[in-house]
Amino acid sequence: MTTPSETCGTGCGLNATLRIISGKWKPLILFFLRDGPKRYGELRRLIEGVSDKVLIxxxxxxxxxxxxxxxxxxxVPPRVDYALTPLGRSLADAIIPLCTWGTEHASEMAGIFAERDALP
Known part of the structure; x- marks a missing residue:
């Protein structure tokens, strides 16, 4: 029987997933679009700290x-919105367990991040 690490070469599903969601804000974009289409300004307000250049x-x-x-x-004036495709919907659904994990471990992670940030 093979383990996930043995099968996770260049054809690994995790590699493909990470290629799509790599970037600080992409998982959040997918998360917020799972509730339905959003206009640019709405996404910009929901994703605190992202610059216009990076979000675009x-x-x-x-x-x-x-x-x-x-x-x-x-x-006129221009109106554009963004929505998940069926492929994007399935990816956004796959992110939900990560959100759950983060919520369940938020206090523990806050302590870890504080320790890490205090290091020289």
Missing amino acids: QQLKDLEADRVLARTDYKE
């Missing part, structure tokens, strides 16, 4: 990876 680039990356769709309504 990460949205473009996720669109190129076909996990989100950008809809331009060709209106």
Whole structure:
């Protein structure tokens, strides 16, 4: 019987997943879009600390990876929204257990982060 580490070469599912969600804000983008389409400004408000440049680039990356769709309504003033594709929906659903883990271990992780941040 093979272990996950033995089968996790270049064809590993984890490698493919990490290629798509790599980037500080991509998992949060997917998380917030799971509730339905959002306009850029709404995403910008939900994702605290992200710059316009980085958010725009990460949205473009996720669109190129076909996990989100950008809809331009060709209106004046411009109206554009972002929504998960079926592929993106399945990926966003896979992130939920990570959210649960983070919530369950938040206080322990806060202590660990405080210790780490205090190191020289």
